[in-house]
Amino acid sequence: MLMNREKSVLLIVDVQEKLAPAIHDTERIEANCVWLARVAARIGVPVVVTEHFPEKIGATLASVRAATADAQYVVKQCFSAQAEGRLDATAVEARRQVVVCGTEAHVCVQQTALELRWAGKEVFIVADAAGSRNPADRELAFARMRAHGIEIVSREMVAFEWLQRGGTELFREVSRDFIR
8 A cells, every 4th residue: 555645644753862872873763753754744744743751761852853843742651652542632543544653663663553553554664764772673573563564664655655746846845855
């Protein structure tokens, strides 16, 4: 299935101040989450951001906060953002497709993705914008999620599927400003 901007929401999971330094390749994960948030905003895809125990793990990274000024923020204590109805009344509940990025791939991202899938959502994990402390845990999480019908994609796959076609002013603008 293709990602469609009118059916999609971008869910950024737990890209937080005290966790980020421990994530393998954290600068790339952070930059790609910011990139996705900016593309989503330009294309008109709603964004939801989660924070796990922000009083202990810190707030969402400043760069991500700056790129998600219009996003809905959800504070959670369960690893899965879907647990306890935390995503109710957000764009995640309203949209059929959930494009997920963030940390950690094998904990909060995976548990959220699996529960969203079991709830009937079409779930896509952005591999180049999802990280873990240990790369092996990240790869195991991707394999497990794939086995449950979750699609593993890249950030450019997301952007081009949301755009659907070239030759438009929106395509030229996104290509010029984001795709290099």
